[in-house]
Amino acid sequence: MLTPAIAADRAHAATLRARAHGADAADAILIADTALAVSVRLGALEDVERSEGSELGLRAFVGRRSASVSTSDLSDAGLDALAERLVAMAKAAPEDPWAGLAPAERLLHGAPPLLDLDDGGDVSPQALREAAQAVEDAARAVPGVTNSEGGSASVSRAVVALATSHGFAHGYAVTSHGISASVVAGSGEGMQRDHAHHATRHRRMLEAADEIGTRAGTRAVARLNPVAMQSGVVPVVFDPRVGSSLIGHILGAIGGPSIARGTSFLRDCLGKAILPTALSILDDPHLPHGLRSRPFDGEGLAVSPMALVDHGVLETWLLDSASARQLGLEPTGHASRGLGGPPGVTTGNIHLAGGSGSRDALIADIDYGVLVTELIGQGVNGVTGDYSRGASGFLIENGEITRPVSGITIASNLRDMLGSLSAAGDLEFRQGVNVPTLRVAAMTVAGG
Numbered sequence: 001m002l003t004p005a006i007a008a009d010r011a012h013a014a015t016l017r018a019r020a021h022g023a024d025a026a027d028a029i030l031i032a033d034t035a036l037a038v039s040v041r042l043g044a045l046e047d048v049e050r051s052e053g054s055e056l057g058l059r060a061f062v063g064r065r066s067a068s069v070s071t072s073d074l075s076d077a078g079l080d081a082l083a084e085r086l087v088a089m090a091k092a093a094p095e096d097p098w099a100g101l102a103p104a105e106r107l108l109h110g111a112p113p114l115l116d117l118d119d120g121g122d123v124s125p126q127a128l129r130e131a132a133q134a135v136e137d138a139a140r141a142v143p144g145v146t147n148s149e150g151g152s153a154s155v156s157r158a159v160v161a162l163a164t165s166h167g168f169a170h171g172y173a174v175t176s177h178g179i180s181a182s183v184v185a186g187s188g189e190g191m192q193r194d195h196a197h198h199a200t201r202h203r204r205m206l207e208a209a210d211e212i213g214t215r216a217g218t219r220a221v222a223r224l225n226p227v228a229m230q231s232g233v234v235p236v237v238f239d240p241r242v243g244s245s246l247i248g249h250i251l252g253a254i255g256g257p258s259i260a261r262g263t264s265f266l267r268d269c270l271g272k273a274i275l276p277t278a279l280s281i282l283d284d285p286h287l288p289h290g291l292r293s294r295p296f297d298g299e300g301l302a303v304s305p306m307a308l309v310d311h312g313v314l315e316t317w318l319l320d321s322a323s324a325r326q327l328g329l330e331p332t333g334h335a336s337r338g339l340g341g342p343p344g345v346t347t348g349n350i351h352l353a354g355g356s357g358s359r360d361a362l363i364a365d366i367d368y369g370v371l372v373t374e375l376i377g378q379g380v381n382g383v384t385g386d387y388s389r390g391a392s393g394f395l396i397e398n399g400e401i402t403r404p405v406s407g408i409t410i411a412s413n414l415r416d417m418l419g420s421l422s423a424a425g426d427l428e429f430r431q432g433v434n435v436p437t438l439r440v441a442a443m444t445v446a447g448g
Contacts, residue, residue, distance in 0.1 A: 001032050001033075001034060001052075001054075001157070001159060002030075002032045002054060002159050002161075003159065003171075004159050004160075004161060004170075004171030004172050004173055005171065007030045007032060007159050007160075007161035007171045008030075008161040008162075008163060008169045008170055008171040009169070010030055010056065010074050010079075010161070011028040011029065011030045011056065011161045011162060011163035011169065011171075012028075012163040012169040013076070013079060014026070014028040014030075014056055014058045014079045014082070014083065014163070015027060015028050015058070015163050015164060015165040016165070017079050017080050017082075017083035017084075018058060018060040018083040018086060018087060018165070019165055020083070021083045021084045021086075021087040022062065022087045022091075023060035023061060023062060023083075023086075023087050023090065023165070024061050024062055024063060025060075025061040025100065025101050025164075025165050025166065026058065026059060026060045026061065026083075026164070026165045027058075027059050027101060027162070027163065027164040027165065027299070027300075028056055028057065028058045028059070028162070028163050028164075029056070029057045029160070029161070029162050029298070029337050029338075029339065030054065030055070030056045030057075030074075030159075030160070030161045030162075030171075031054070031055055031056075031158060031159070031160055031161075031339065032053070032054035032055075032158065032159045033051075033052070033053065033054075033156060033157065033158035033159070034050075034051070034052040034121070034156065034157055034158075035049070035050065035051045035052075035154065035155070035156035035157075036048075036049070036050045036123070036125065036128065036154065036155050036156070037049045037050075037128070037152060037153070037154035037155075038125060038128040038129045038131075038132050038152065038153055038154070039132055039150050039151065039152040040129065040132045040133050040136055040150060040151050040152075041136070041148055041149070041150040041151075042136075042147075042148055043133070043136070043137070045129065046150060048125060048129075053072060054072060054074060055070055055071065055072050055339055056070060056071055056072075056074060056079075056339070057069070057070040057337075057338065057339030057340055058070070058071075058079075058082060058083065058086055059086075059342070060083070060086045060087050060089075060090045061090065061099060061100060061101070062087065062090045062091050063095070064095040064096055064097055064099050064100070065090050065091060065092075065093040065094065065095055065096070065099070066090050066093060066096065066099045066342070067086055067089035067090040067092075067093050068086075068340050068341050068342070069082060069085065069086045069089070069340070070339040070340050096322075097325075098322040098323075098325045098326045099322060099342070100321065100322075100325070101164055101165070101166055101299065101321070102164075102299035102300060102301050102320075102321040102331055102335070103321070103330075103331070104166045104167060106301050106302070106330075106331065107164070107166075107167060107168045107300045107301060107302075108168065108170065108295070108296045108300060108301060108302040109302075112170050112172060112295030112296060113286055113295050115172075115286060115287075115288055115289070115290070115293045115294075115295060116201070116202075116288045116289045117172065117173065117174040117175070117201050117289060117290075117293055118157070118172075118173040118174055118175050118201070119175050119201065119202040119203060119204070120157070120175065121155050121156065121157030121175040121177075123155040123177070123203060128153040128154065128155065129153070131153035131179055131209050132150075132151045132152050132153040132179070133151065134151075134209035134210060134213065135151040135152075135153070135179050135180070135181040135209040135210070135212050135213040135216075136148055136150065136151030136181050136183075136213060137151075137210075137213065138181070138209065138210040138211075138212070138213025138214045138217070139151065139181040139182075139183040139196075139213035139214065139216040139217040139220075140183060140213075140217065141213075141214075141217070142183075142214060142217025142218055142220075142221055143221070144185045144186070144217075144220075144221035144224065145183045145184070145185050145217045145220060145221060146184055146185060146186060146187055146191070147183065147184040147191075148181075148182070148183045148184065149182040149183065149184065149193065149195075150181070150182060151179075151180070151181040151182075151209075151213065152178075152179070152180050152181075153178065153179045153180075153209075154176075154177070154178045154179075155175065155176070155177050155178075155203070156175065156176045157173065157174070157175045157176075158173065158174050158175075158176075159171060159172070159173045160172060160173075160174070162296065162298070162299075162300055162337065164299075164300050168296075168300035170295070170296060170300070172294070172295055174201065175201055175202070175203075176199060176200075176201065176291075177199065177200050177201070177202070177203045177205075177206055178197060178198065178199040178200075178206075179197065179198055179206055179207070179209055179212050180195060180196065180197030180198075180212070180216075181195060181196060181197075181212060181213045181216040181217075182194070182195035182216060183195075183216055183217050183220050184220060185217070185220040185221045185223065185224055186224045186225075190224065190225065192220055192221075192223035192224050192226075192404075192406075193220055194216060194219035194220040194222075194223060194374075195216050195219070196212045196213070196215040196216035196219065197212065198212055198430070199291065199431075200289070200291075201289040201290070201291065201293075202289055205289065219373075222394075222404060223392070223404045223406070224404065225403075225404065226392070226403070226404040226405050226406040226407075227395070227403045227404070227405060228405070228447050229370065229395060229405045229408055229445065229447035230368070230447055231444075231445060231446045231447045232444075232445060233442050233443065233444050233445070234366075234368055234369045234370065234442065234443070234445055235363075235366045235369035235370075235396070235439060235440065235441060235442060235443075236369060236370055236372060236410055236439070236440045236442075236443045236445065237359075237362065237363055237366075237369065237370070237371045237372065237396065237437060237438065237439045237440075238371075238372050238435075238437065238438040238439075238440070239371060239372060239373045239393070239437060240426070240427075240428065240430075240434070240435055240436060240437055240438075241373070242372055242373060242374060242375050243435040243436075243437065243438040244431060244433040244434065244435050245375060246414075246417065246418070246421075246435070246438060247281060247350060247352055247433050247435055248433055249380060249382070249387075249414055250266070250274070250281065250308075250309070250418070251308075251318065251347055251350065251433075252264075252382060253265055253266040253267075253382060253385075253414075254266055254308065254314065254316070254317050254318055255317070255318045255323075255344075255345045256317050256318055256319040256320060256322075256323025256324060256326075256327065256334075256345055257320075257322075257323050257344065257345065258382070259317050259323070259327065260323045260326040260327055263382065263383050264382060264383070265381075265382060265383060265384055265385030265414060265415065266314065266385075269314050270314055270315075270316075270317065271313065271314065271315075272313065272314060273312040273313050273314075273419075274309060274312065274313075274314050274415070274418055274419070275309055275312040275418055275419070275421055276312055276419070276420075276421060276422065277311050277312045278311070278312070278354040278355075278356075278422075278423075279309070279311075279312060279352060279353070279354040279355070279421060279423060280307055280309055280310050280311055280312075280352070280353045280354050281307070281308045281309040281350060281351075281352055281353075282305065282306075282307055282308070282350070282351055282352075282353055283305065283306055283307075283308050283347050283348050283349070283350055284305040284348055284349045284351075285303040285304070285305070285333075285347075285348025285349065286303070286304065286305060286348070287348070287349040287429075290348070290349040290429075290432075291349065291431065291432045292346075292347065292348050292349045292350070292432040293348060293349060294348065296333075297320075297333045297334060297335045297336070298320070298335040298336045298337030298343045298344075298346070299320060299321055299331070299335040299337065299343055301331060301333045301335065302333060303333040303334075303348060304333065305348075306332075308347075308350075311354075316332055317329070317332070318332060318334040318345040318346075318347065319331045319332045319334060319345065320334065320335035320336075320342075320343045320344065320345050321335065321343070322342060322343070323345070334346060334347060347432075349429070349432060349434070350432065350433040350434065351427060351429065351433075351434040351435070352423060352427070352434070352435040352436065352438075353427075354423060355422075355423030355424050355425045355426070355427060355436040355437075356423075356424070356425045357424055357425050358424060358425065358426065359424045359426055359437045361424070362422065362423075362424040362437055362439050363396050363399060363400075363401070363439070364399040365399060366396045366399055367397070367398060367399070368395075368396070368397060369395075369396040370391075370393055370394070370395060370396060370405060370408065370410075370445060371393045371394045371395075371396055371401055372391045372392070372393040372410065373392065373393040373394070374391060374392045374393065375389050375390070375391050376389060376390030376391065376392070377389050377390045380414070384413070385413045385414035385415050386411075386413055386414075387410075387411060387412050387413060387414050387417065388409060388410070388411040389409070389410060389411075390407070390408070390409055391408050391409065391410050392404070392405060392406035392407065392408065393405060393408075405447075408445055408446060408447055409445070409446040410443050410444070410445050411443060411444045411445075411446075412440070412442075412443040412444060417440045417443070420440055420441035420442065421438055421439070421440060422438070422439045422441075423435070423436045423437065423438050423439070424436045424437040424438075424439075
């Protein structure tokens with residue numbers, strides 16, 4: 001695999017060729033990756049998958065016209081031919097008044113920060129098979145588990161490099177390790193399935209396979225024999241593994257492209273309270289070995305920790321350079337870049353801060369409500385904030401989590417939901433977006 005330095009050189013070479021063929025400016029991203037995954041089912045090896053490849057995406061600007069192409073041919077001759085075709089495409093493209101590279105003065109200068117994202121990714125197929133076997137064995141050992149959809153273990157390593165024609169060329173490497181299991185409990189029409197997984201940048205940080213497997217089996221068995229739930233307006237509590245989706249809706253709504261188009265339910269909320277005063281949403285792209293850590297954004301800008309929502313108040317949009325120009329603002333270091341097309345927006349490691357107390361304390365005063373552990377469907381309108389999704393979980397009765405429920409629908413509007421949000425203090429950093437147990441004061445629930 002390419003080293004980060006060599007990958008950055010190749011990306012830089014591509015931008016030079018675009019300039020040589022008549023582009024006013026250019027940028028390039030190169031991604032080289034390898035991945036290995038092993039899965040087992042019912043104790044037998046089911047699949048071994050390995051992939052390896054390198055691909056470069058090149059974007060060229062001719063005035064306010066631009067075009068993008070990608071290639072897996074990284075040779076000098078291949079890059080030269082690609083650049084020539086690309087510049088011809090850009091000259092024929094429509095003008096975009098907001099197109100262009102990021103401001104040169106905002107580029108990351110000096111060495112990128114060291115974030116400890118790469119452990120080398122050296123894991124043998126046999127070690128992955130043993131982990132996949134162990135996680136499935138532990139899940140199947142839980143009393144009440146009757147079948148398995150499999151256990152898996154994986155490792156991947158990627159080198160990412162970005163170069164621009166106005167002075168930026170850097171790369172970095174990341175590894176990803178994961179273990180998961182999915183099993184079935186019960187039989188016939190009463191069968192229930194659930195899963196558990198864990199992912200980290202460093203293999204040494206993975207939870208033990210038997211802990212993950214036991215969690216998957218326990219979750220599946222707990223869902224057996226669901227009961228009907230009364231329809232009505234009740235408190236709804238979101239388990240952390242699904243509560244992160246509520247923060248995801250905020251992140252989508254504050255993206256610069258959505259704000260510039262006027263298609264966000266939060267488009268008029270900058271500088272206003274969208275959450276209770278106790279709660280903040282923090283973005284930390286510099287978190288050591290974080291799942292969304294990165295030394296620079298998709299346009300080469302420096303990134304830094306910031307509060308997106310500070311004590312309830314929305315502080316910023318997520319802006320790449322194009323949306324920033326359209327809104328008359330400065331980019332915020334949240335650009336994302338794929339191999340084709342213009343940049344979008346993304347975030348670093350997100351967490352909701354300000355929760356307190358235990359989950360038991362959060363639900364202690366709920367006479368009748370629901371703890372949601374799974375969400376189904378995509379019934380969220382990003383323009384209006386209207387929210388309606390299928391769900392399953394557990395009844396909350398007299399302040400205690402009691403019987404499983406499934407096939408329910410929960411509905412409200414995101415503005416109302418966010419404004420009434422409260423949070424426990426059980427935050428754990430396990431994903432790219434991390435939240436504690438969350439409670440929405442009232443939602444309409446249609447029983448299943």
